[in-house]
Amino acid sequence: MTACQDFDVLISLRAAGALDPEESARLEAHLSTCAACRAEAEADAAVLRLAKLPAPTDAERQATSGIVKGALAELHRREGRASSWKRTTAAFAAAAAILVAVLAPAVLGRRPAVPPEDASAVTAAAAWQEPDLDTLWSDAGLLDDDATSSADTAVDAALVAVDL
């Protein structure tokens, strides 16, 4: 029942099709000599086959089409009710306007890829910095939904109000 410990994570990843070539080669070499790990590999693969949902049928695809339309309608409904929805700070509006001016025509037109050499885009990209995700998530009330009520934080309460 127990696999060689060095390989047990790789065996699960193999069942998920997530090994890189080097990992795969290393694991396959081991599996060719270790029956216990081969059994583990088969058991992991079997349980993931069971856990995987069936692919959506045509009927399901049909029933879930039109998300863009539905979401837009809902968005407009909310905007109508909460007129402050699009109110933005001056700083943000300026930043957004720059991004739109630089990038939106390329994206919304015939959608050619933004040239990597584009000086403005490169500048914008260079200025970008990874924020502290956990702070942002908890600001948005999305971090501890399992542990707490989804309306626990003030920010999330606001989100819930928007969600009604």
Add this chain to the structure above:
Amino acid sequence: MTPANRMDDESHRPSLRLVAGGVTPARREEEALVAAFLVGDDDAFGELVRRNEVMVLAIVRRYAQTPEDAKDLAQRVFLRAFEAARRSLRKGPRAAVPFRRWLVRVAVNLAKNHRRDGLRIVRAPLEELDRSGGVSTAPAAPDVLVLRERERRMREAVLLLPRRQREVLTLRIDAELPFAEIASSLAITENAAKVSFHHATRALRAALAGEDRP
């Protein structure tokens, strides 16, 4: 782990596996679309939804009772993710999180809460839709029924996994996201995501073994 470590992790990730970490052309397009949407461009909104709807549906359908339920959930995910993106951008461009990362995070949370709030009895979703896509009229063979029952139990067991394991497992087997993207969406390391996946697999095996025992 500190944010600095996380950034370090991402910057050393090989570019082939870089999905959500760095600033790719696709990512710049996404930022431009989000910015355009936030100043009122509906086309940008539509484009962002179209680019991501398959992924969002793949995440929420495990928690939905019907396809219509899944669609409704997916729409709420988009609206809430836009709201979250707007709030984060208000703090300035430096606080901006890639929109797709918001989507993944919101989708797994909202779907799970939907399930928790709306459903006390765990029922297999999409149960009536035949795997082959047609309407099944012939009675299923006994071994097929046994298989379906095992699949149903497995879906229950997935929903009962500890939160992190469930998130990582479903983002992999439902949304088929690379582990690098799963990790960045959940703000954990790629290695932690892989270990969680392994633990989830083991937990499901244990659940299955326990139920098969007479």
